[in-house]
Amino acid sequence: MSIKVIEHEFIKISKFTDIKKKVISREDAEILHNLEIEKNLSMFKWGKNKVSPQQWIGVISLKNTSLEILPKIADSCNEQELMTSLIFMINTVYGLNIKHSIKSKSSLLQNGFFELLINIFLDELNLQLNQGLHKEYKKNTSNLNCIKGFIVFNKHLHKNLFNKNKFYCKYSTLTDDYLLNQIIKTTLVHISRFNISNKTKSKVKVQLDRLENISVINDAASFIDKLSFNRNNDRFKNSIHYCELFLNNIGSSLNSGSCKINSFLIDMNKLFEQFIYKSYKKIYKHNVIYQNQNNYLLTNCSKPQIHKINLKPDIMIKKASSQVIIIDTKWKVLNKFVNSSDIYQMNGYITGISNVEDIILLFPKNVNNDKIIDDFFVKNNSSNKIKIRTINLLEVGTYKFYSDLQDIIK
Template identity: 30%
Template sequence: MSNSLRFFEFQKIAYKGKWQNTLFTEDLHKAFEAYYTKNPDTPFFELIPYGVRFKQYVGAIQIGKTTIEVLPKIGKEGNEETWQKVLIDMLKTCHLLTAKQTGDAHLKLKSNSILDLYFEMYILELENLLHKGLIKKYKPNSGQQKALKGALKFSKHLSKNIVHKERFYLNYTEYTKNHLLHQILFVALKVVNHISSSPLLKDRIGRIQLLFPEVNSLKTNKNHFTKIANSRKHKPYEKAISIAELILLNYRPDIKSGNRDLLALMFDMNMLWEEYVFRLLKKIHSKEYRILSQQKKLFWHKNQKIKPDIVMVEKSSNKTFVIDTKWKVLQKNRPSDDDLKQMYVYNHHWSAYKSILLYPKSKLQQSVEGNFALPMQNQTHTCQLLFVDVLENNQLNKNITNQVIEALEIEDKSQTKLPKKNYNERI
């Protein structure tokens, strides 16, 4: 029988004491302790007395048959279902959850976790690959053959075939479906089958296993995924391999008993928020602005570089703006000195008219704009704190970038136009 629990980022939970939660058991705590012992640098959580404190990572952790969803949340608005939907919509917008659901086979969101959605997405990708036909590849091999097709290994041939004159020990190539791609996919399928408790998914996995070719067993690691070349032949496999990598590199089997196998599919909420804002800006406002992400410039010496989250260049005026996203609640509308110093440097290095520190709104916060004391020549030099509503009508707000554009388009008559740049230049 599976069990599903939901908590929020930075929440503390324990099976007894100050942070006691009746849903969190001592057995779960022991499983987290075991994981932490093997992975003391884990960014997902930290241990507290009798429990854990989640960090800025969101997603799903499965321990044995218990699934724990860690959800984002800003402020007091919205419940668990609302913020689960927010997380899923963000993952979809950032192309981290993109599989199409078909017919009656798709899972019902209300009764299943984000982990189930990833499992279903993986199974759907495998079903599509099987439907289209799995590719074969040439694979080097050696062994006994009855026909002389390949390079004869003379010493091996003499030692093994003194009696059997009809055989040849050869080096040869085999055109087969038993290659690295299929070995990785099948290992990940076995993990999903072991972890999942959905009868519907189990049934679909069983059918895939019957149709899947026989392949060698594989103990996967990072190196196996780096060996996969980018090629036209591999293109249909990209999505399935990326999900398999996510599953296999985050799976920690409990060798002793199997009761506490752990799989963590977690995402840094700071990076997810940045990527979500960037994707929306790119999708909605790319006609008016050239929008760039993580652009680097040399800051000091030979390799010390700086990179703002988002750089925007207005195509009509050639004005540059810098945006840094911050997924945190800002107290009393006062950014840290480090954040302001960072924006000051960005403005100078990108000759930006304005920089924006973009926060999710958690209460009745008002945007604040201020000039830096040391201006740049011939133009203003400002930084604005901008707070945007993550939720709109209890759903993820898809219009937050309108607030960003409005902040950029406020007329400032003191600004002067710069000479036109070549847009093909790298910023």
């Protein structure tokens, strides 16, 4: 059993954990505090005997329970709607080809979206491993009793000048203990450390047994870009995308006394930003640029080749007129108006980037955010508008969603 909360929802802190009342122990609260220190991030809002998660969603295995944090996608929606929208966003950002219906896995909803993702991954992996482990040729060099492959003569003469019974050879062997399988096994090992249901643990173990002879590697996420796919191993591409999702967001184990604490956390700021970018990319193709870094706010007066303060807008959309629309995504629930720092940032884009037509601050749709939808211009500059807009994330993947994205930049 785990405690499920929505972003910004307060969790009470008391002497003992009470799952039904959403209360965590002081010992578990200390774990959350240590997690913030480890990641050097402000992940929670702390109050007197209460704590509230901010922008980070996922699961944290505490000492006495697990804490599952879900995103505040809308003011009100059922868990299935929330899961469907969230997984569609993750699917889009990580390039996951999730064909499984959430309805078909509704029995897993009570265990949370992390376990739902794990089961989708396991089903996909099982499908591929049923066809057999993929093997690759591995290059080897060794001093052998017989010739295998071909002799490396400079090494052979150096090592075997007085030993006629040895041959220093370079040869290839077919092996399943290579990078692709190592990344998959490492991912499964990380997942197995979480507090997941016995049924899911059994499914993980089945796949680990299949990979019994495969090595586990350190920092597996950094090796994913080194993989190359061809017609022989392309069927594992989807499984590797899942591995990337898990490896990028599973934190290193945190020691709390004698207990190992694991976490799988996604920054909703980044997920929302990348999801909106990839959604616009689907509509406008090559006219969409992500985090362009070629613009600066300041230029040195005597040395114009020197620039300072790099401007990096989230999304730039080029129009046929050569003007650009800038979209800056904000994963925030507003109580009043947008933060003044956000407006200063937008004004910097107007000043430092050429041919800007409009700038759009884009928020997820909810009652509070909808109240501030409007158009503004900066004093003494009415040619560029700063527009505040929202988008309904419960409609992701629908025709209306993509239609609304296009309306936003009109």
